Amino acid sequence: MTDDQPPTGVLMFIAHRATEQRVMSRMAEVGAGDITLAQARLLQRLAPEPMRLTDLAEQTGVTKQTAGGLVDQLEAAGYLRRVPDPSDGRARLVTLSDRAVALCALAAREVEVVESEWREYLGASRFDDMRAALISLREITDPYR
Amino acid sequence: MTDDQPPTGVLMFIAHRATEQRVMSRMAEVGAGDITLAQARLLQRLAPEPMRLTDLAEQTGVTKQTAGGLVDQLEAAGYLRRVPDPSDGRARLVTLSDRAVALCALAAREVEVVESEWREYLGASRFDDMRAALISLREITDPYR
DNA sequence: CCGATTGGTCAGGATAGCTGACTATTTTAG
DNA sequence: CTAAAATAGTCAGCTATCCTGACCAATCGG
Numbered sequence: 404m405t406d407d408q409p410p411t412g413v414l415m416f417i418a419h420r421a422t423e424q425r426v427m428s429r430m431a432e433v434g435a436g437d438i439t440l441a442q443a444r445l446l447q448r449l450a451p452e453p454m455r456l457t458d459l460a461e462q463t464g465v466t467k468q469t470a471g472g473l474v475d476q477l478e479a480a481g482y483l484r485r486v487p488d489p490s491d492g493r494a495r496l497v498t499l500s501d502r503a504v505a506l507c508a509l510a511a512r513e514v515e516v517v518e519s520e521w522r523e524y525l526g527a528s529r530f531d532d533m534r535a536a537l538i539s540l541r542e543i544t545d546p547y548r
Numbered sequence: 549m550t551d552d553q554p555p556t557g558v559l560m561f562i563a564h565r566a567t568e569q570r571v572m573s574r575m576a577e578v579g580a581g582d583i584t585l586a587q588a589r590l591l592q593r594l595a596p597e598p599m600r601l602t603d604l605a606e607q608t609g610v611t612k613q614t615a616g617g618l619v620d621q622l623e624a625a626g627y628l629r630r631v632p633d634p635s636d637g638r639a640r641l642v643t644l645s646d647r648a649v650a651l652c653a654l655a656a657r658e659v660e661v662v663e664s665e666w667r668e669y670l671g672a673s674r675f676d677d678m679r680a681a682l683i684s685l686r687e688i689t690d691p692y693r
Numbered sequence: 694c695c696g697a698t699t700g701g702t703c704a705g706g707a708t709a710g711c712t713g714a715c716t717a718t719t720t721t722a723g
Numbered sequence: 724c725t726a727a728a729a730t731a732g733t734c735a736g737c738t739a740t741c742c743t744g745a746c747c748a749a750t751c752g753g
Contacts, residue, residue: 412567414682415560422557457619504603537559
């Protein structure tokens with residue numbers, strides 16, 4: 404490195420953190436300031452469809468005990484419910500409340516806003532090239548792909 | 549987004565995490581598997597020069613109590629010492645041990661290896677363009693710049 | 694030289710992770 | 724059809740990493 408900038412991995416972290424914080428601020432703005440980062444990561448996974456606790460734990464990369472604790476908190480705060488799984492008496496489906504569905508949509512929209520800001524700042528082609536490079540890089544850096 | 553890839557910020561996180569884990573694995577390989585991520589972040593800051601606890605805390609973005617605890621652990625494990633600051637009787641300088649200096653150099657080298665792998669995978673010009681875009685993006689995403 | 698600032702610690706608490714042990718239910722194999 | 728194995732989830736207890744608030748000791752500025 405001939406420049407005095409941090410390593411590329413750190414530069415990525417900086418931009419990633421900025422996105423995360425923008426989303427969390429947006430959540431706080433709409434009165435969901437009580438959601439923590441770990442809780443947000445869980446909610447994100449549930450946005451497409453309800454899921455069993457065990458699957459949720461596996462997808463977020465934590466133990467089911469940890470996931471269970473976070474689900475407890477989110478349930479107490481009214482962001483989700485555990486409903487019995489009709490296909491398996493042992494299991495329950497972790498299901499977003501209407502409010503949480505709305506929040507997830509809002510979060511996704513905020514991410515789009517951030518990306519469009521980046522796109523404007525860098526110029527469309529530089530941004531698209533960067534994104535393409537990151538997608539390509541995922542092939543050799545994502546163990547969960 | 550017309551593709552089914554994660555948002556750009558998440559793609560960045562994936563690559564960043566890969567770098568971090570490569571460095572931590574390398575540390576484990578050379579017998580420093582006892583160092584945690586939080587400790588590693590502190591050591592990194594100390595690599596250029598010794599520093600007071602308060603400065604260290606500020607630069608790493610934690611309270612001085614937290615930094616103090618991490619320094620306690622690292623001192624017990626022989627990675628650093630607190631030496632009196634000759635210029636201020638209240639203060640002590642947190643100073644890397646020889647072993648820690650060697651580890652920091654090794655970590656920096658591992659980062660270079662990872663980056664050169666990325667460069668080879670993407671091609672030099674795509675990699676350099678991506679890095680340039682990230683450096684540019686830092687202007688609008690790094691609150692500590 | 695005395696009050697304000699600064700360097701650092703102590704005490705206590707929250708969050709987010711972990712392992713291990715356990716219950717209850719379902720699935721599978723004999 | 725039943726006994727064993729696998730699966731869903733919880734309970735208890737531990738650790739690490741952060742936080743706030745209160746405090747002591749040394750230095751610095753007027």
